[in-house]
Amino acid sequence: MIFICTNYNCNDGQVFINNEKMGSKIFFYLCFILFLLSAFCISCSNANKFSLGSDFVESQTNMVLTDTFRVDLSTVLLDSLLTSATGVALVGNYKDNEFGKITCTNYFEVGLPSYSEISEKAIYDSCTFFLSYSGYSYGDTTALMSVSIHQLKENITLNSNGSLYNVSKFEYAKDAIGSKLFYPNPTSSDSILRIHVNEYGDTLFTLFKNKDNNVSSSDLFLDYIKGFVLTSGNENNNAVLGFDADSSHTYFKIYYHVTDETVKNYVISIKLSSDTRQFNNIQHDFAKSRLAAIDSLANHRILSQQSDGRCYMQAGIGLLPKIQFPTLQDLFLKNRWKLLKADLIIVPVKDSYDRFILPGNLYLYDTDKHNDINGYLSDRSGNPVKGTFVLDKLYNENTSYTFDITPFISNELADNYFNYDHGIFVGVVQKKLYTTIDRLEIEGKAPRVKLKLYYVTY
Amino acid sequence: MFNKLKNNVLLLIIVFCTIETAHSQLTSSPYSIFGMGTQAGNCAGTSSALGGTGIAFLSGTTLNTVNPASYGGLDSLQTLFDIGLFAKYTSYRTKSSNQALFDANLKYFTMSFRSVPRVGTSFGIVPYSSVGYKINTTSNIEGSNSEFNKTFEGDGGVNKVYLGNSYELSNNLFLGVNASFLFGSINRTEASSDGLYSYKDKNTFSNFYLDYGLNYKIKGNKWDYSIGIIYGNGKTLRTNSESSITTASSFEELKTQKKEFRIPRNLGVGLAVSEKSFRAGIDYEREYWSEINFNQSLMRTRNSTRYSLGLEYASFGNSRSNNNIIFYRFGAEYSESYLIIDQNPISYRSISFGTGLPVGGRLNVINISFEIGQNGTKNDGLIKENFYKLNIDISLKDLWFMKRLFL
Numbered sequence: 001m002i003f004i005c006t007n008y009n010c011n012d013g014q015v016f017i018n019n020e021k022m023g024s025k026i027f028f029y030l031c032f033i034l035f036l037l038s039a040f041c042i043s044c045s046n047a048n049k050f051s052l053g054s055d056f057v058e059s060q061t062n063m064v065l066t067d068t069f070r071v072d073l074s075t076v077l078l079d080s081l082l083t084s085a086t087g088v089a090l091v092g093n094y095k096d097n098e099f100g101k102i103t104c105t106n107y108f109e110v111g112l113p114s115y116s117e118i119s120e121k122a123i124y125d126s127c128t129f130f131l132s133y134s135g136y137s138y139g140d141t142t143a144l145m146s147v148s149i150h151q152l153k154e155n156i157t158l159n160s161n162g163s164l165y166n167v168s169k170f171e172y173a174k175d176a177i178g179s180k181l182f183y184p185n186p187t188s189s190d191s192i193l194r195i196h197v198n199e200y201g202d203t204l205f206t207l208f209k210n211k212d213n214n215v216s217s218s219d220l221f222l223d224y225i226k227g228f229v230l231t232s233g234n235e236n237n238n239a240v241l242g243f244d245a246d247s248s249h250t251y252f253k254i255y256y257h258v259t260d261e262t263v264k265n266y267v268i269s270i271k272l273s274s275d276t277r278q279f280n281n282i283q284h285d286f287a288k289s290r291l292a293a294i295d296s297l298a299n300h301r302i303l304s305q306q307s308d309g310r311c312y313m314q315a316g317i318g319l320l321p322k323i324q325f326p327t328l329q330d331l332f333l334k335n336r337w338k339l340l341k342a343d344l345i346i347v348p349v350k351d352s353y354d355r356f357i358l359p360g361n362l363y364l365y366d367t368d369k370h371n372d373i374n375g376y377l378s379d380r381s382g383n384p385v386k387g388t389f390v391l392d393k394l395y396n397e398n399t400s401y402t403f404d405i406t407p408f409i410s411n412e413l414a415d416n417y418f419n420y421d422h423g424i425f426v427g428v429v430q431k432k433l434y435t436t437i438d439r440l441e442i443e444g445k446a447p448r449v450k451l452k453l454y455y456v457t458y
Numbered sequence: 459m460f461n462k463l464k465n466n467v468l469l470l471i472i473v474f475c476t477i478e479t480a481h482s483q484l485t486s487s488p489y490s491i492f493g494m495g496t497q498a499g500n501c502a503g504t505s506s507a508l509g510g511t512g513i514a515f516l517s518g519t520t521l522n523t524v525n526p527a528s529y530g531g532l533d534s535l536q537t538l539f540d541i542g543l544f545a546k547y548t549s550y551r552t553k554s555s556n557q558a559l560f561d562a563n564l565k566y567f568t569m570s571f572r573s574v575p576r577v578g579t580s581f582g583i584v585p586y587s588s589v590g591y592k593i594n595t596t597s598n599i600e601g602s603n604s605e606f607n608k609t610f611e612g613d614g615g616v617n618k619v620y621l622g623n624s625y626e627l628s629n630n631l632f633l634g635v636n637a638s639f640l641f642g643s644i645n646r647t648e649a650s651s652d653g654l655y656s657y658k659d660k661n662t663f664s665n666f667y668l669d670y671g672l673n674y675k676i677k678g679n680k681w682d683y684s685i686g687i688i689y690g691n692g693k694t695l696r697t698n699s700e701s702s703i704t705t706a707s708s709f710e711e712l713k714t715q716k717k718e719f720r721i722p723r724n725l726g727v728g729l730a731v732s733e734k735s736f737r738a739g740i741d742y743e744r745e746y747w748s749e750i751n752f753n754q755s756l757m758r759t760r761n762s763t764r765y766s767l768g769l770e771y772a773s774f775g776n777s778r779s780n781n782n783i784i785f786y787r788f789g790a791e792y793s794e795s796y797l798i799i800d801q802n803p804i805s806y807r808s809i810s811f812g813t814g815l816p817v818g819g820r821l822n823v824i825n826i827s828f829e830i831g832q833n834g835t836k837n838d839g840l841i842k843e844n845f846y847k848l849n850i851d852i853s854l855k856d857l858w859f860m861k862r863l864f865l
Contacts, residue, residue, distance in 0.1 A: 051555075052488055052550045052552060052555065052557050052593070052841050053488025053489075053550075053610075053841060054593055054595040055756075056488055056489075056593065056799070057491065057593055057610045058754065058755060058756070059597065060648055060659070061655070061657045061703075062597075062600055063599045063600065063606055063650065063654075064599070064600040064601055065599050065601040065602040066601055336712075338703055338705045338708055338710070339707070340650075340705055340706075341654065380706065407707070410708070456650075456654070456657075456705070458657055458703055458712070
């Protein structure tokens, strides 16, 4: 045994004979607990808010903002837009110098009503066509408005893929079975518009009363009655109105009475029957507007340079602003950079929203060379990108829509080639694209549409 | 039964401590952004209570890692396990503001014993330097008038796994050599605080390293006198650098310039006097950092110097047995660190008080010390750190070798 005696470490061997197992155990456990505590406290540090030392850091990275990449604007008129089975009827017309004239006509079918046998003594009273305001309107709703109802001359037939479009049309009788001149009340969605069709109602009543062959089955009835169309009764209406187009809101009512000991009143309801064969025909006439040339241009596309720098969006007719980025390829000339964020900023033409409210929600659609709509542009989590809308009510200076299109740009840049043909349409949400004629006029010159790119250099 | 369990658990603790020490963050200091980070100093065993003093002290009931020659003082019968923990409260002051941080962690783990006659052996894992900072700043977005929040973070450090032996060359002359493996990594991240991007830079180091020590003791009638010398030849570490940039949609590994990291030469001399219940020592140590350039524009290096003083008094109480010794320690340190930041030399000073208490018999000791100190300066917008640090060093003893000899 080696015996080393350092300072006060003079072990004499006796020490180890002491039986202190209990104390040893306690100490051992104490150490073990301390050790565990420290293990769970791997780094007890609260450095999150720390800002001292900012003079010590040397940046390896820089964030850069550039908005000098060119943005090409044009306006595209789609060939057609699906407008059937939407439950919305659009009726009326409106005209101004910006978008020309727009005319909306609604087509629908009715079904054979169920009714009890009509007594010989029954006497026809009247017939009324009922419409319910949907709450949607476009244009000047304070002006006197006219709506007419006509009977179709041919049955509504769906095209091969089972739908109907804004450009679909069917022949109808020139003479209206009824029309109404009124001051619209569109803001209250439970209010009802009544059009008296007494003469036509009498004809129908007679059929029912006489158990005519034409009202003996649904098919024969449909062949006989074809359907109806709601038209803008007057060429010079100043508004387009929206109505609910479904069986519980769109119907004729034939009133008659039978006099026995007392007078008994009866009603026959002829309701809108087919949701799928209900559609809106929406026609445009761009004559005298900046878009006049669009119908004759290739792909129905007019460059913003040909339309005073502006571009146009109108739902219902498929008029969509197209945005393309011709110079983004130049980004690849830079070295050591990564895209962080891409914001697209769109400003409406300054005086374009005095009468028309700007759409609160704007969305972007992915499009290509053929101007097909390939779905919404989506954000990182796959949700449609919605513009952040700022309305500057006071000065009209800062009204804008800002879209975060980072995934679109970074996906397009990913293969080191930026495809110019891969563009963006600006529009309202898909449902509104089919059921409204909302509009937007985008400024292209001052201020121009900007692509703000944030990237990091290192 | 209990002994068997205890040994198994001890083994487990050794493994865990080694892993954990290698990963633990020992520093939260903006100064650790520079160079190799904040030097750990002499933090193992009782040296933290003695102001880091220990070049001329021999190991005894606790291990002294300052000088490898000191292992020659280890008791022949015991195996020492030393585990160190710390808790530190630091307030950081500039001329205009004031912030504070709290840290706590495991520091080191060592084991030491006398392997053969005339040879004391120690191995363990101790920190060499550590990096730990998180600095929030704002930075201009080029091409705009706006700013964005940027966060600089750093962690990691260099650790030392060593195996050291001390040979008693002749009576009271000890030569010690530590064979160490230095390893570690320093991770630096620069990121926009909203997570748009992060730029990471990781430097991994490793190399073997030798350092040497001598200790010579002159025995007097009442007082013993010791002199100790330590020397390390410095070493270039094998360095591997990786950088990468990450954004929400991309990740890219970047080519990096080869960086060089070096451990400087060091030379230290210490003197000590001791008698049965008292010892005192002074250290002077120099590290030749001025030869090393870190390519950081705000900093220069200089040769660092450490002066320390340590006093220790042992109270034996009634019994003369080692079981009941209570130690009282005092230390002071003044170090001129290797950093010159923006023309301001950064220096460190501290005083410490400590006690070593016998716990649970069998020579187990818990050493508790309290250290108050400061680092840095408030000049030129720099930061002065005032810290209060509690060190707990547990010295566990087992009688592995005794059993073999007695049974």
